[in-house]
Amino acid sequence: MKIDARSTARTLAEIGKWRGVLLYGDDLGLIRERAAQCVRQIADSLDDPFRVALLDQEQHGRVEEEVGALSLIGGRRVVWVRDAQDALLPRVTSALAIDSDTVLVIEAPGLASRAKLRSALEAHPKIASIGCYPEEGRTLIASLSDLFRDASVAVDREALFWLSSVLGADRAAVRSEVEKLVLYAGEGGKLSLDDVQDCIGDSANATLDDATTAAMAGDRAVADIALERALADGLSPIALARACLSLMTRLQRVLDWMDEGKSRQEAIKLLKPPVFFKKMDSFTKALERWDGAGLRRACEAVQGFELACKQTGCPDLALSRRLIAQLCLGPRSFLR
Structure with missing residues (x-):
């Protein structure tokens, strides 16, 4: 059964x-985090050898065997399957036919929307099918707030906005930075904007936001330095595409409001979340360089880049560098 975003937490x-x-989905960090959450709920641990069977791609042939096995110490078991693709469907179908209370947790990063495995499990009434995509905007701010609240750490609103503007979209990277800040603040502590900036330090310069904002501003x-640092930190080219599209959408909204008669300053102030003050100059330069037609062409190119990066054997790092170079050149580089 397909689960919508509002029902995912429940x-x-x-x-x-x-x-x-x-x-x-495209966010491997979020997929892994949610999978671990499910495993802990059932087995109370991620590494109990009697209650948790972790199957990598080479071990997919054991799915039915593990689903039918009993725990030697009692309690429900979990079969945690990673890197699932369509080839796994017959084994999953057979496993679900077994009379067992074992829970299947299946990670399938990059699974296409028309994939047979996804279609079959979305139609199954006892399987929850959940998309895991990079968070941005209000969704990212809400997730950050939840992570800090769970750690009993208070964060100023300005600090949250700044974090949402500089952190990458990958969930694992976001959680890593939050854990660093939680350790800095201590349980029951409070973080100001200055605290967050001091703690994050130069890592903020290695974010996708820096690369995309600088590229759009020319x-x-x-842009090149920020991209290379992000690549060194394990940047996902898919996340780069999403970051580009997010920024282009915000630029287009401002242009639309300006067409309705608002001044540039008034239009920028309408954005939620607001533009971080240190990014304001770059954002304004991007508005001066791009018009609606140019943004639409660039969006189509970014969507094509994302599709290409999902193909097996694609030189995604080279394509990432080429995309940033094209964005730096401006609208003319996307003329057909």
Whole structure:
């Protein structure tokens, strides 16, 4: 059964009511985090050898065997399957036919929307099918707030906005930075904007936001440095595409409001979340360089880049560098 975003948290909290969960999408960090959450709920641990069977791609042939096995110490078992693709469907179908209370947790990063595995499990009434995509804007701010609240750390609103503007979209990277800040603040502590900036330090310069904002503003030197640092930190080219599209959408909104008669300053102030003050100059330069037609062409190119990066054997790092170079050149580089 396909689970919408509003019901995801409740479904994950009640995963014991399901035979299994399929976690697909482009954010591997979020997929892994949600899979671990499900496993802990059922088995109380991620590495209990009696209650948790972790199957990598080479071990997919054991799915039916593990689903039918009993725990030697009692309690429900979890079969945690990673790197699932369509080839796994016959084994999952056979496993679900077994009379067992074992829960299947299936990670399927990059699974296509028309994939047979996804279609079949979305139609299964006892399988929760959940998309895991990079968070941005209000969704990212809400997730950051939840992470800090769970750690009993208070954060100023300005600090949250700044974090949402500089952190990458990958969930694992976001959680890593939050854990660093939580350790800095201590339980019951409070973080100001200055605290967050001091703690994050130069890592903010390695974010996708720096690369995309500088590229759209035509600042090739800053964009290239930011991209290379992000690549060194394990940047996902898919996340780069999403960051580009997010920024282009915000620029288009401002242009639309300006067409309605608002001044540039008034239009920028309408954006939620607001433009971080240190990014204001770059954002304004981008508005001066791009018009609606140019943004539409660039969006189409970014969508094509994302599709290409999902193909097996694609030189995605080279394509990432080429995309940033094109954005630095401006609208003319996307003329047909």
